[in-house]
Amino acid sequence: MRNIYDIIIIGTGIAGLSAAIFLKEAGLNVLVLTKEDKIEETNTNFAQGGIIAWKEGDDPDKLAEDIMKAGCYYNNKRAVEIFSKEAPELVFEFFINKLEMEFTKTNEGKLNYTEEAAHSSRRILHYQDHTGDKIQSALISYANKIGLKILRSHTTVDIITNNHHSSDCQELYKLREVMGLYVLDNLKAEIESFFSHYVILATGGIGNLYQHTTNQPFATGDGLSMAHRAGADIINAEFVQFHPTSLFHKDIKRFLISESLRGEGAKLIDHNGRQFMSDYSDLKELAPRDVVSRAIYEEMRRSGKEYMLLDITSYYKGDIPIRDRFSKIYETCKKGGIDITRQPIPIVPAAHYFCGGIKVDIHGRTSLKNLYAIGETSCTGLHGANRLASSSLLEGLFWAKKAAEDISTNFEKITKERFDTVPDWLTPRYTEEFDPILLEQDWRAIQLTMWNYAGIIRTIKRLDRAKSDLEYFAHRIFKFYKEAVLTRQIIELRNGIISAGIIVNAASHNSRSIGCHYIKK
Numbered sequence: 001m002r003n004i005y006d007i008i009i010i011g012t013g014i015a016g017l018s019a020a021i022f023l024k025e026a027g028l029n030v031l032v033l034t035k036e037d038k039i040e041e042t043n044t045n046f047a048q049g050g051i052i053a054w055k056e057g058d059d060p061d062k063l064a065e066d067i068m069k070a071g072c073y074y075n076n077k078r079a080v081e082i083f084s085k086e087a088p089e090l091v092f093e094f095f096i097n098k099l100e101m102e103f104t105k106t107n108e109g110k111l112n113y114t115e116e117a118a119h120s121s122r123r124i125l126h127y128q129d130h131t132g133d134k135i136q137s138a139l140i141s142y143a144n145k146i147g148l149k150i151l152r153s154h155t156t157v158d159i160i161t162n163n164h165h166s167s168d169c170q171e172l173y174k175l176r177e178v179m180g181l182y183v184l185d186n187l188k189a190e191i192e193s194f195f196s197h198y199v200i201l202a203t204g205g206i207g208n209l210y211q212h213t214t215n216q217p218f219a220t221g222d223g224l225s226m227a228h229r230a231g232a233d234i235i236n237a238e239f240v241q242f243h244p245t246s247l248f249h250k251d252i253k254r255f256l257i258s259e260s261l262r263g264e265g266a267k268l269i270d271h272n273g274r275q276f277m278s279d280y281s282d283l284k285e286l287a288p289r290d291v292v293s294r295a296i297y298e299e300m301r302r303s304g305k306e307y308m309l310l311d312i313t314s315y316y317k318g319d320i321p322i323r324d325r326f327s328k329i330y331e332t333c334k335k336g337g338i339d340i341t342r343q344p345i346p347i348v349p350a351a352h353y354f355c356g357g358i359k360v361d362i363h364g365r366t367s368l369k370n371l372y373a374i375g376e377t378s379c380t381g382l383h384g385a386n387r388l389a390s391s392s393l394l395e396g397l398f399w400a401k402k403a404a405e406d407i408s409t410n411f412e413k414i415t416k417e418r419f420d421t422v423p424d425w426l427t428p429r430y431t432e433e434f435d436p437i438l439l440e441q442d443w444r445a446i447q448l449t450m451w452n453y454a455g456i457i458r459t460i461k462r463l464d465r466a467k468s469d470l471e472y473f474a475h476r477i478f479k480f481y482k483e484a485v486l487t488r489q490i491i492e493l494r495n496g497i498i499s500a501g502i503i504v505n506a507a508s509h510n511s512r513s514i515g516c517h518y519i520k521k
Helices: 015-024 060-070 077-086 087-098 133-147 169-173 222-229 291-303 327-335 392-409 436-453 461-482 487-509
Strands: 004-010 028-033 148-150 154-163 177-184 190-201 240-247 267-269 309-311 347-356 358-360 370-375
Touching: 004 177, 004 222, 015 028, 015 392, 015 487, 028 133, 060 077, 077 087, 077 392, 087 154, 087 392, 133 392, 154 190, 154 222, 154 487, 190 222, 190 392, 222 358, 222 370, 222 487, 240 291, 267 291, 291 309, 291 347, 370 392, 436 461, 436 487, 461 487
Parallel strands: 004 028, 004 190, 028 148, 190 370
Antiparallel strands: 154 177, 177 190, 240 347, 267 309, 309 347
16 A cells, blocks of 8 residues: 655755644644755754844844845845744744754853844854754754654655656646655665655755865755756756855865854955955955855965965954854864964865755745745745855745645645556666766766856856766766666766756856856956
């Protein structure tokens, strides 16, 4: 007998688990999937800076203006309006009151609000620089408490739709509708059919498509690629935000140096100790991320250096000692031989956050019936051309709630007879085993292409070269995908090459230089 769930959610970060909690407590039958062996392997878990939260005296209109200004006024005004008015209070309602999560407090016992770039006031709550793993831990603990069903080591292969997968020809004449997922059990190496009335994609970002990234290797654009193949609309894919400061170290990779260091006074300097941000913006270190990233990139180019430096030693303005306020950064840098209380930190810009994604409305609904997307893989238009610092965690929580409310309020079931028309995955008799060296080389080729031609500074010629190279890689990867025994690694590689192509195509069609999409004439 087939298992049919009310909702299947892919992803266990803040968006996925929050939505699952809301839906489970609404009385619905929820299944959560992650391709990872550990539930906590998410980008949420590695977030450092903090989360925008309600603060007495802060004006929603001021927050909205900060979001719009950072996004170059390319934002969806409706998304910004409801987010600014409704989302900040959720931090208290959900994390503090419901999940009983703690945030860092001042010596007087009050919540310690910090500042980050492009904010007009201190409205960001944090737990030292461990905000992400503190949130992740609280979510997992509560999910376990309410008995949420989470399957680990399960990689989604494709979204099941009525038009494409049903054996009933009459489904061809209906609107495209999502009916579940084909999923690889990584451990059994078997593909299973998971049917559901609704699917929520909360699969995170695309950072691993780039040579330098703050994301972990699992950020391969899975949701973006799956939704695209299923026929969902994608928007703003050219807007890839680069974080100005990731650690530059031969042994420590993919480590973010939080923007909150600059919010607490840290200065960007070159190898001669010169502060250079005043050459690029009146806001200096607190300019929007796209401006700061390009400034560092330009200083690296002009000097011929592989990195610049971030110095907090003499400029820190916080009350909590540096090693306590930034304990994660302090300990990680110390392992690499860098004492951040005594010496500057080597930094380089890195791919960080995807401001575009699967087009959704203010309820998280995609252009396909029964398919929702939330968190980084989605695009409400909140961020416009560039994301405001510390908005992403709150975005994931807020649209998790919006999507859950919309599904539970308007819940409709697909009939069992329609599910019965969809065949289980037919496993071809593939014999070719993947060579890890070849897969690794394909990933390096994609990452170098994206970094060099579709990175911080782009040109029309570079984008044309990227498109040509990616098409060549895609031909080879798709051929191999059809011939090989399916594994998580091969599925991710297919998702990666498709997502890279989506980004480059979008960038090629937008000749306007704006926000994170910077075209050098």
